[in-house]
Amino acid sequence: MCRPILPNLRRRRRRSKIIARIRPTNPGSNMPELPEVEAARRGIAEQLLHDEIVEVDLRLPKLLVASDGLGLEQLVGLSFSEIRRHGKYLTLLAGDLALVIHLKLSGQLVGRGPTIPGFDAGHPVPAYGAELPHKSTHLIIYFASGSRLYVTDIRHFARVRLMPVDDLDGYFNNLRLGPDVASSAFERQWFHGAIARRPQSRLKPLLLDQTFVSGLGNIYVDEVLYRARLHPERLARTLAPTEIDQLFDAVGEIMAIAIPISGANILNGKAIPER
Template sequence: MPELPEVETITKQLDKSVSGKKINEAEIFVPKIVKNSKKEFEKIIFDAKIKKIGRRAKLAIFELNNGWSLLIHLKLTGQLIFNGEKNKHTAVIFNFSDGTRLIFNDLRKFGYIKPIKTEDLNDFFEKEKIGPEPLSEKFALADFKNILQKRPKAKIKQFLMDPKSIAGIGNIYADEILFASKIHPLRRNQDLSTEEIKNIFKNIKKILAKAIELRGTSVENYVDAKGQKGEFEKKLKVYGREGEKCVKCGGEVKRIKIGGRSAHFCPSCQK
């Protein structure tokens, strides 16, 4: 699933290439992707201009000039490709007045497009109880400590992946953050020392920022808005490396299940 760095990469690229364009029509090939009737959706988007494109958590936000916004969630296998080619996994095509287009592909068809009044966006995210943005300047160490204290018995890996704790961190980056911080994924929040908490906080900021710089991680279907794979995969230390040698100590990278999700770690380096 595209996480914060992947969605941030796509929305930044699209904000440059798509903002200001007028939508002529949307070709809908997988109706369940759009959370409105086709007639309602077409009425909302027809002749609307895209004012700007942003992100909250793992959601892309397309703000239109008519008081509406489109929330787009890529879920497991979604792709948003500017001037891409239609294929058998194409769910929706946005055609613009200048002849360009935006392709929404989704192999598993779990993604969605949800129109919402722009003035209702804040209420929507409050209702969903989405946690703070980890790369925001407003998200400080004190905030992180406070959130940890509210869930003392939570395992740190599950905590990092919970969008109600912190927005946008999934399996890939939770594994990499904990490896960089030398923290075992089964550790409970209440058992973390002050120094360990500082390290986790520092590595959240550092690793997410680096992943954005390298346009995300393409371990499955992810490509950026130009159809290109991200390059952070080359930097992965533990995620997807079960059975391989640890890059630090030479020990074996292990994988365990925590709450139905995989966790990759080095038993020697992470305590």
């Protein structure tokens, strides 16, 4: 017998990871997404900007992708003057250099120092508050105040790109990222048109596509679809205008929950919203 092509839309819906206190899940699925990366942006913006860089320790060479002739040692003597985020990408500006960070599946950014409260952002393994550096620490940036910025990654997929500031626009243009779902560029009229231009796309893969919208991954796409009461395998062309509105609103509502709490801490099969 052939299996049906269409999904069973009547099957029982799962509980929400963020809204539910505890829900069985795959702890390996907690890839840093927009709320986790935004937590890193806030931590760096509030605690590490305008602090002179005095040393850079690169412990995993493949972490760094540098433009010709550039090396991290060129950051010494500079300070980060600005930090930007688009989706899951962070960009730190220092003089005429830019550092672009993507945490990929399991990266962390951790700030520590004698004069700052510190922060932990990204994947929850190793545990927040772990003694640093450890075996998964691949980059340490030391500041004049005694503060340190650690880049850690248990799976070695995270990447740090060093390039001239003048190359940033070309780099991001080549990525063809969609609008950041927490930005003013993500707006209702645009979303209706964008859905109409992708009629054959299924909803979950569509929302995961960073060239469609930027910042969502498995965790928050599941949350958005659950909140909108839409099956992840629905085709975009089957959505009524009211359902497109539901989907758009759900994105904003889930981001409004997740960003203030720095994202979902999903570990050992439990969803723990609180830090």
